[in-house]
Amino acid sequence: MATEIKAPVFPESVADGTIATWHKKVGEAVSRDEVICDIETDKVVLEVVAPADGSLVAIVKGEGETILSSEVIAQFEAGAVSGAAATEAVQSEEQVEQAAANTQAGAAPVVERTQTVQDQAPAVRKALNETGIAASDVAGTGRGGRITKEDVVNHQTKPAAANVTPLSVAVGERIEKRVPMTRLRKRVAERLLSATQQTAMLTTFNEVNMKPVMEMRKQYKDIFEKRHGARLGFMSFFVKAATEALKRYPAVNASIDGDDIVYHGYYDIGVAVSSDRGLVVPVLRDTDRMSYAEVENGIRDYAYKARDGKLGIEDMTGGTFTITNGGTFGSLLSTPILNQPQTGILGMHKIQERPMAVNGQVEILPMMYLALSYDHRMIDGKEAVGFLVTIKELLEEPAKLILDL
Secondary structure, three states, X not given: OXXXXXXXXXXXXXXXXXEEEEOOOXXXXXXXXXXXXXXXXXXXXXXXXXXXXXXXXXXXXXXXXXXXXXXXXXXXXXXOOOHHHHHHXXXXXXXXXXXXXXXXXXXXXXXXXXXXXXXXXXXHHHHHHHHOOOHHHOOOOOHHHOOOHXXXXXXXXXXXXXXXXXXXXXXXXXXXXXXXXXXXXXXXXXXXXXXXXXXXXXXXXXXXXXXXXXXXXXXXXXXXXXXXXXXXXXHHHHHHHHHHHHHHOHHHHOEEEOOEEEOOOOOOEEEOEEEOOEEEOOEEOOHHHOOHHHHHHHHHXXXXXXXXXXXXXXXXXXXXXXXXXXXXXXXXXXXXXXXXXXXXXXXXXXXXXXXXXEOOEEEEEEEEEEEEEEEOOOOOHHHHHHHHHHHHHHHHOHHHHHHOO
């Protein structure tokens, strides 16, 4: 008997979603907890898994269609596989067995037929069409030699052979490629545009001598990693310094709700992370209670989740302040845009050696420009500058930060 597969329950902040990819087609065998569909919202990509072993009987909502919370998207039958899928599975097993026998006999594996785009699952067809790669050029690692989405990605990124001649392009030819903007990227664009139009955004700058932090990190990084199982980076120093500065300047940790100012008695710092689908801002909760190791582990885990598309809505909900690090991409200076309804965002940048005047002498020091963008409706210039100077002082004398001075 067929059962309904429904979209997940979306939180109140998510109105609807879009079917991004169907990983299985009707009649294709699927295992329990295997991902069968990706749903893209304006914040995250949600995975829908099979409730049991069986197969899809019908797909109610196709790729690109908009769906609501808990809406039926497919019909599923447990323990049953359609005749076509069963035949295909048998053929695949026979291909594998034949290939194994040929290999043992010293012969090359036999491929029954050349795969085409039409033979593939919807997600694979979509990847092939977007990249322009022919199905026959991709080595399939799936069952019976079938191509998976990962096979297409790996084929696209693998180095070209030394003797491959680049494709010739006619002189003057101008190539364009049009692809739809993802829901997440559209939402990010809307939020950034809203921040520039609806806030009195202003940016103040300063610079920090990173030598003290770099020396401390160099001295203790091996011991730190051995003790805590976490790599000691610079971000934990910035998160802890920002937390202390937020305690001293509560307005920077506040938000505006209509005509009200909401002062937060906790410190949830979002760390901007770049992903293939766009910019995401997972949140570290209660950073005033976190150790340096907990901060580093938290950031590392979020980076892995963002890379694998595993960030949940709960990971990015809330946040009272944001830190973004353009320095990882080589940015020397920038003006970060507010992450509403927050009233402040700190921009880190590339560490670069520069000649600096120290006690009347010129020294070459590793310097970093800092940028604080803030909502002038809520934060006065004096508070913004004081906040940024506090971070500068705590980083240039990290002992104060650690000893809570």
